[in-house]
Amino acid sequence: MSDKNGSFEPRIVAFLCRWCSYAGADLAGVSRMQYPPNVIPMRVNCSGRVDAGAVMKALEKGADAVLIGGCHPGDCHYVSGNYKTRRRIILLKRALSEVGIDPRRVHLEWISASEGGKFQKTITSYVDLIRSLGPSPVGLAKGQDSGSEETEKVAVGVADAE
């Protein structure tokens, strides 16, 4: 997606766990912390709920990157969901690099409910990183600048499956 001046504005889907990272995002919001508006947040019950297929689908439907936020090790509300998603993302990143997609386009971060500041910093630096990587090669391969509408649709699809 490009703005009026033709510069690249990344579109990032963020899967945030309900107990930690989503609450962290809320805290950033109520504390009026400023961060770039490039992120579409999706609340999931646990980062362990984030299917590798959902991440791939977001990339396929036009997201330039996918951020997954979960509880710090030892803090998972469901004991071990964050460890499961961690292992999943390791394998998924390897699969992405095997097909030439920069694995940094998928990122896992531990953000607790009290870390509004960390949420703000994570989003800010991640948007910068993706901006420097450029638009997703998946979208470029489709030969089209898929609109943000598509990404919204994916996000809704995932929410419906909850």
Next chain:
Amino acid sequence: MPNSDGPKLKIGVYWAASCGGCDCALLEVNEKILDVAAAADILLWPCAADAKYSDLRDYKNGEMDLVLFNGAMRTEENREIAELIRAKTKYLVAFGSCAHTGGVIGLANLSTREEIFSRVFGDKANWPELEVSQNGGTLHLPEFLNTLTPLDAVVDVDYYVPGCPPPVGIVSDLFGALLEGNLPPTGTVFASSKNLCDECAREQEQLRISQILRPHEQEPDPVKCLLDQGFVCMGPATRGGCKAVCPAANMPCTGCAGPTANIEDQGAAMLNTLASLVGTGEEGEDQLEAEDAILAQLDDVVGTFYRFSSATTLFKGRYHEPNATG
């Protein structure tokens, strides 16, 4: 059997980009093939019968009742004949992994056309030319497509018969339904809707996987679940219907039957499953390094999880980062 006085059924078999294994699998139904031959005329079968493309073009639209189409779309010729066959038949069956999900040859999409040609023909001077003039005539070779796709990416498909090659029981079911005039609703996949584990006889304890093994590294225990032993068996994400023949022969499932009815992405489903199972037996921050070491034992992530289905997913090609250097 249809009444013997009625008109005979007209069927066809075609191969596109395939190895010929699917054609052999048809004959594995043994004497049932005689019932088929008695009830049906075979109007097209390049592997075993004599009909030419000119005959196919002469058939009326919808003249054939059913065509079993094996192989993926690799060349312009595959695509052209698929479209032609679609017009000439009432029911089109994607027969075998390649027509169903792209098959193992879908992994060729991870290499560029140039890389494939260099590998096969060597020096560029040896690459085939699309047009060759000889003795006053011109011969044409079909274009090699950039991306290999399954059959339904090109034409509408009525039925799917999965497997590499399709197991004899399923082929038999299909012939039975055809001969009895009892075909299911279109879109049906002729196989179980459940996963392979459902029909596998091995004993499962759902152990954590602390070591990822490949079949050549260790002889699997013939009784215990292969995943429990650390072999990447695609059973949990793969459609059943083959009676789990590979696990019964002490080989892990490689996923040729494609995803089960309830999952969209077979490889992602298996990746999730394996990632959930990997572990040292204890969960905690101090185990993370050990878990990474176990995951590192898995070679070739896409080739393992998407061995037969890469052509239908995000992994249907190799991508190029816009700002990559070097």
